[in-house]
Amino acid sequence: xxxxxxxxxxxxxxxxxxxxxxxxxxxxxxxxxxxxxxxxxxxxxxxxxxxxxxxxxxxxxxxxxxxxxxxxxxxxxxxxxxxxxxxxxxxxxxxxxxxxxxxxxxxxxxxxxxxxxxxxxxxxxxxxxxxxxxxxxxxxxxxxxxxxxxxxxxxxxxxxxxxxxxxxxxxxxxxxxxxxxxxxxxxxxxxxxxxxxxxxxxxxxxxxxxxxxxxxxxxxxxxxxxxxxxxxxxxxxxxxxxxxxxxxxxxxxxxxxxxxxxxxxxxxxxxxxxxxxxxxxxxxxxxxxxxxxxxxxxxxxxxxxxxxxxxxxxxxxxxxxxxxxxxxxxxxxxxxxxxxxxxxxxxxxxxxxxxxxxxxxxxxxxxxxxxxxxxxxxxxxxxxxxxxxxxxxxxxxxxxxxxxxxxxxxxxxxxxxxxxxxxxxxxxxxxxxxxxxxxxxxxxxxxxxxxxxxxxxxxxxxxxxxxxxxxxxxxxxxxxxxxxxxxxxxxxxxxxxxxxxxxxxxxxxxxxxxxxxxxxxxxxxxxxxxxxxxxxxxxxxxxxxxxxxxxxxxxxxxxxxxxxxxxxxxxxxxxxxxxxxxxxxxxxxxxxxxxxxxxxxxxxxxxxxxxxxxxxxxxxxxxxxxxxxxxxxxxxxxxxxxxxxxxx
Numbered sequence: 106x107x108x109x110x111x112x113x114x115x116x117x118x119x120x121x122x123x124x125x126x127x128x129x130x131x132x133x134x135x136x137x138x139x140x141x142x143x144x145x146x147x148x149x150x151x152x153x154x155x156x157x158x159x160x161x162x163x164x165x166x167x168x169x170x171x172x173x174x175x176x177x178x179x180x181x182x183x184x185x186x187x188x189x190x191x192x193x194x195x196x197x198x199x200x201x202x203x204x205x206x207x208x209x210x211x212x213x214x215x216x217x218x219x220x221x222x223x224x225x226x227x228x229x230x231x232x233x234x235x236x237x238x239x240x241x242x243x244x245x246x247x248x249x250x251x252x253x254x255x256x257x258x259x260x261x262x263x264x265x266x267x268x269x270x271x272x273x274x275x276x277x278x279x280x281x282x283x284x285x286x287x288x289x290x291x292x293x294x295x296x297x298x299x300x301x302x303x304x305x306x307x308x309x310x311x312x313x314x315x316x317x318x319x320x321x322x323x324x325x326x327x328x329x330x331x332x333x334x335x336x337x338x339x340x341x342x343x344x345x346x347x348x349x350x351x352x353x354x355x356x357x358x359x360x361x362x363x364x365x366x367x368x369x370x371x372x373x374x375x376x377x378x379x380x381x382x383x384x385x386x387x388x389x390x391x392x393x394x395x396x397x398x399x400x401x402x403x404x405x406x407x408x409x410x411x412x413x414x415x416x417x418x419x420x421x422x423x424x425x426x427x428x429x430x431x432x433x434x435x436x437x438x439x440x441x442x443x444x445x446x447x448x449x450x451x452x453x454x455x456x457x458x459x460x461x462x463x464x465x466x467x468x469x470x471x472x473x474x475x476x477x478x479x480x481x482x483x484x485x486x487x488x489x490x491x492x493x494x495x496x497x498x499x500x501x502x503x504x505x506x507x508x509x510x511x512x513x514x515x516x517x518x519x520x521x522x523x524x525x526x527x528x529x530x531x532x533x534x535x536x537x538x539x540x541x542x543x544x545x546x547x548x549x550x551x552x553x554x555x556x557x558x559x560x561x562x563x564x565x566x567x568x569x570x571x572x573x574x575x576x577x578x579x580x581x582x583x584x585x586x587x588x589x590x591x592x593x594x595x596x597x598x599x600x601x602x603x604x605x606x607x608x609x610x611x612x613x614x615x616x617x618x619x620x621x622x623x624x625x626x627x628x629x630x631x632x633x634x635x636x637x638x639x640x641x642x643x644x645x646x647x648x649x650x651x652x653x654x655x656x657x658x659x660x661x662x663x664x665x666x667x668x669x670x671x672x673x674x675x676x677x678x679x680x681x682x683x684x685x686x687x688x689x690x691x692x693x694x695x696x697x698x699x700x701x702x703x704x705x706x707x708x709x710x711x712x713x714x715x716x717x718x719x720x721x722x723x724x725x726x727x728x729x730x731x732x733x734x735x736x737x738x739x740x741x742x743x744x745x746x747x748x749x750x751x752x753x
Contacts (some may be wrong), residue, residue, distance in 0.1 A: 112420055121276065130747050131661060133704055136711030137740040138445045139462065139743035141438060142453050144736070149456035151438040152431040153733035154417055157722065158199045159187050160209040162381055163216035165425040167252060168387050168412070170219045172394075172512030173307035179416070182423035184220040187213050188228060189422070195231025200658045200718035200728040202671065207239045208249040211317060215256070219312050222566065228650070233316060243321035246726075247553055248384070256306045258314055259322040265552035269297040269361040270353060271369070282408050283475050284548060285538040286561035287494045291372065293553070294365050295388035301358070304395055327744040370404055371470075372493045378411030381488035384426045386412045406749040411577035421691065427722065427729070429488045432464060432496075434733045436485075438504040443510055455512060461485065461503055462518050466495050473529065476541055481526040483521030497529050497608065501570035508577050523578050526571055527588045534595030535563025536571045538610070564609035565599040566617050567622035568592055576627030596621055597636055604639030605667060611720045612677075612728075613660045614667040617682035618644060626687035642690045644681050645695045647671045652698035653706075654681040674702050676734040679742035686742075691749040700746050703739045715737050 145151055169175045194199055196205035197213050214232050224230055236242060242253065243263070253259045274281050282290045297306075344345075369389050372379055378386035390408040398405050401567075415426040439457045442450040460566040467482045469492035474480070477675045485503050486493025486690075504522035507515040531541045543561040551753050553559070600606055601614070610615035618640050625636060632638075644670075648654055653673025660667045670677075690696055707713055714736040718728045 130700075130704070130743060133707055133742065134445050134743050134747060137707070137713075137736075137743070138442060138450065140711040141442065141740060142450065145438070145453055149460035150431045151434040151457070151733065152429065153434050153736070154356075155426050155430050155730065155732070156417075156718075156730040157427040158206070158728060159190050159197050160212045162186055162209050162424045163209075163212040164252075164383070164387065165412075165416075166216040166219055167256070167306075168391075170308050170310070170312070171306040172253065173309040173393065174368055177642065179423060180220050182418065182421060183425070184217055184222065184417075184424040184599075186424045187217060190221075191228055191232065194235060195228070195233075196235040197232075199726070200730075201716060203658055203718075203728070204662060205234065205235065205239075208245040210236055210239075211242045211245050211249055211314075211383055212252065214317065215252075215258075215312075215314050218314060218447050219308075219310070224316065236317050242314060242317040243320065243322065251300065252323075253314075255299065255304050256308055261300075261303055263322070264300060266350075267297055267300050267553055268292065268350065268353075269301040269365055270357060271297055272364040273357065273359045278546065279545075281549070284543075284545045285559050286543055287383055287472060288333055288380060288561075289386070289559050290389060291382065291385035291494075294368050295385065295392035298362065298365055298392040298395060299388060302395055303360075304391060304728055308518060341401075344668075362396060364702065366393070369393070373404055373408060374411070374490055374492070376407055376410045377429070377488050377490040378408065378414075380494060381491040383412065383415055383425060384427075386415075430731065430733075431489055432461065432499050432503065433487055433739075434484050434731075435461060435742075436499065437733065437735045439510070440502070440506045441737035441744070443506070445744035447511060449659055451512070452523050452546070454510060457508060458512060458515060461507075462515075464489070465518055465521065467521070469493075470580060473540055477528055481524060483518075483523075483525035484529075485522070493526070494519040496538055497526060498567045498570055499539055501567075501574040502743075505539070505570070505574045505577060508574070508666075519578075519583075523574060523582065523585070526574060527585055530561045530571070530588055530591065533563060534591035534593075535568040535599070536592070537561040537563050538567055540697055558726060563595065565596060565606040566610055566620040568595055568599075569606075569617075569620040572596065572621075572624035573627045576624065576629075579628075589628065593625075593630060594719040595733060596624070600636060600639065603667075604641075604643035606640075609721070609724070611680075612658055613656055613721075613724075614646070614719070615647070615654055615656045615677050615680050615746055616720075619684035622684035622687040632689045637688045641685060641690060644685055644713070645666070645693075645715060648681070648695050648699070652702035653678040654699065657725075658721065658728050661721060674713050674717070674719075674735070675706050676715055676719065678702055679738035682742040683745060684701070684747055686749055691746065692753075696746065700743065703743060707739070712736050 134455040164182055166180055179614040197209045198204060199206045199209060210232060214236065217229065230635055243259065247265060250259060251264045253266050254261050276283060332549060369379060369392065374381060381453060390412060393405050394410060417424055417426060435457050439454050442454055464485055466484050469482065473494045484500040486494060487496045487499050500522050504519050507519050529541050530536055538542050538561055540561050548559050549557055572589060572592045575585045579589060605614040606617035606621045622640055630636065651673055654677045655670035655673040656668050656677060657670040678699050680695055685696050718730040720729045720731060721735050722729050
């Protein structure tokens, strides 16, 4: 029996941990379960680091010089972090082993020069040569060019025209804050203030990066792409706005500033910051000071504390996280533990769910209510606090975990969350992460949107999580049947011809496919349905020779590399295994080989350590590394495998 204790058979002192875990599945599960439980905080939640590319940490250094308040010790720790991540050709990439990125490289060069690195240093020379070979700093993306304009490295005509008077536009207008994603609006509103007032960094050392320009900035004529008709139209409107700027009455401009500041303060979100994301937090802090709010104003002090709360210190290094992920980490950790040992982890999970209940949103105002004004609250945010922006994905995961917890006093939270989730469905049957029907795709052609991530449309992975929750609840709540049917139809339409699904919030097709298979398992879709069979065939086809699965972020840039990477990872192997087992493949050789891969790569301490980045913030633009993924996903897969074998 797989549930039989190894301690009754062998002398534990006479054999290594690695030999024991290979021999006994239970030992491996128990070791991982113990370690994961030990990482739980006293308050009941789990919280793991969330690392991004080097641009976020570079931005922190730039922020210090914007205000002229350098912290020499912290700056050197951050500079040490940045230097250690330079690629062989001198550039900086968006993820480990990723392609070079010009904008990130420009920010890092500027940050290191501000930190005191000599331009003649070998690493700076290599970085400069890379930037010049790409056409120079003027070819950077919009966000980087805004930073360069603030530091007086390029003229303000090099950035899009985003006047604060946008706050006055009516809802029917083709561009309105309500038409863009939550992350876009939380960054844009403070940027309206910064760009309208042409914010100027103190830059007390007067550092410049003129050496990074092929053409002198004042002579640069082509800052924006105009490769499509829509782009040309928006560029024309951009120029028209600049021409007509002097004719806007001052009283309207002042009213716009007042509206923007009120909007920011209403969503300031305490020490968790505007939108709970670094770019919005920094811009809000700068905007409030630019509008002459004093440094000792409580809102200003809180805004700065929110930024500093994101810093992670490691020996001689420090870096800045883009945001925090405790609700997501806690929901997934709880799912892994209740699969591993419902009885033995009961106390731990009760603490987790009690903490999560305190974070569930109810009557708090939220931007999602703009499209769904009559929908009752019930969601969870991703961060510790972010009441204006509950996350559909987090909500579905947490509610599903609670619904499977076999613990008392959770039904109210589950039912509220399910009602809210169902109410966030878009017209096409799918679900976005924070808003419904956020699909005005033409806006991705405005000059500000060169990152291509201005919107929050429905995606297969989020929709699959919603199907998972709705499918589980349907037995006692038939009122969700139509919602679920529409979600399944959406997922069917999104399946790729090879059987996989795109992963918007996790890398990439392995993640998307795992997500959908787990969702389908909770529905009445039979396992001989083509959605299942095609997905199973694809997952098996991309298994590596070592038994594992791996996919890196190159698949967002080159579709032909989907499901591929230089090496397997334990958390992506776990995704594939969970998907295959959801499809009824527990006895397949592919599943057995995947389990062996996870067992073989478990550390002596009982967990796993995987290198590299695990998810996109925005595909092709911004990537993340979740430090919890290699801790709870492999445990979840091993426990599911053991439990499936017991059922046979």
